[in-house]
Amino acid sequence: MKAAQIIRVALCSALVGVTASFAITGTEVLQNIRRTYERINSFQAGFDQTFEWKLAATTQQMHGRFFMKKPNRFRIETDVQTVVTDGRTVWSYSPATKQVIINDYDPSTMPLRPDNFLFTFPDERQITYLRDEQLDGANCHIIDVLPQDSTLGIETMRVWVDNRTWTARKVEYASVARDITTYVLKEVIINPNLRDSLFAFSIPGGADVVDFRAR
Numbered sequence: 001m002k003a004a005q006i007i008r009v010a011l012c013s014a015l016v017g018v019t020a021s022f023a024i025t026g027t028e029v030l031q032n033i034r035r036t037y038e039r040i041n042s043f044q045a046g047f048d049q050t051f052e053w054k055l056a057a058t059t060q061q062m063h064g065r066f067f068m069k070k071p072n073r074f075r076i077e078t079d080v081q082t083v084v085t086d087g088r089t090v091w092s093y094s095p096a097t098k099q100v101i102i103n104d105y106d107p108s109t110m111p112l113r114p115d116n117f118l119f120t121f122p123d124e125r126q127i128t129y130l131r132d133e134q135l136d137g138a139n140c141h142i143i144d145v146l147p148q149d150s151t152l153g154i155e156t157m158r159v160w161v162d163n164r165t166w167t168a169r170k171v172e173y174a175s176v177a178r179d180i181t182t183y184v185l186k187e188v189i190i191n192p193n194l195r196d197s198l199f200a201f202s203i204p205g206g207a208d209v210v211d212f213r214a215r
Contacts, residue, residue, distance in 0.1 A: 026127035026143040029161050036166040037119035042069040043167075045188040049078075052180040066185075068114045072105065073199040076114065084201040089213065091201035099208045100201075118168045118185075122147040122154060130158075135169050136186070138162045165190065 049062045064078035072087035082093045085105050092101045107113065116122065126146040133140050140160040147154050153175050160170035167190070172182040203209060 026129035029141045029143050032166040040190055042191055042194045044192050045185040048184045050182045054178045066114050069194050074114050086199045100203050102211045104213050117171055135160050138169055
């Protein structure tokens with residue numbers, strides 16, 4: 001192959017690579033995630049959570065598991081807290097204090113429930129596509145989501161989206177106080193067979209119960 005032909009081939013390859021990397025927009029990525037949520041009935045994953053408290057310059061790490069089943073049922077388990085809802089009642093249990101707090105389920109007061117920050121996300125004012133990146137062997141699109149309403153306490157969100165399953169593999173959000181919370185998902189299973197009893201909570205014996213449900 002002549003030198004001129006080699007140069008042309010190299011330039012064409014470079015242009016194809018640039019075109020491929022910008023072949024999808026942030027809006028399209030978010031639409032694909034939401035379509036995935038419409039098709040699934042249940043979801044589970046392990047997660048690593050990192051919280052960076054800017055004011056105190058400290059970082060906290062936590063590990064746990066998510067379980068979610070439509071409609072409006074989820075369970076979040078960590079070493080410090082278990083939160084469970086069956087779509088009507090929410091139980092929050094702290095093993096350290098042996099206290100159970102019970103509330104009526106209200107999605108408007110729970111903006112960070114799993115379906116909201118893994119699939120549907122707050123109504124967005126702006127979506128920006130950043131780049132492609134490998135994350136734990138998965139090819140991911142990275143997008144920034146600027147919520148429409150900052151009263152939810154979220155200033156910005158950055159999402160790593162698996163371009164094969166169209167599910168979030170990593171979510172990083174900044175609060176209005178600039179604290180950063182990051183979730184990295186692992187062992188993701190779409191449409192697992194989750195029994196309904198997983199989304200009911202049995203109050204441990206001797207636990208202090210604080211019930212805020214409407215009477």
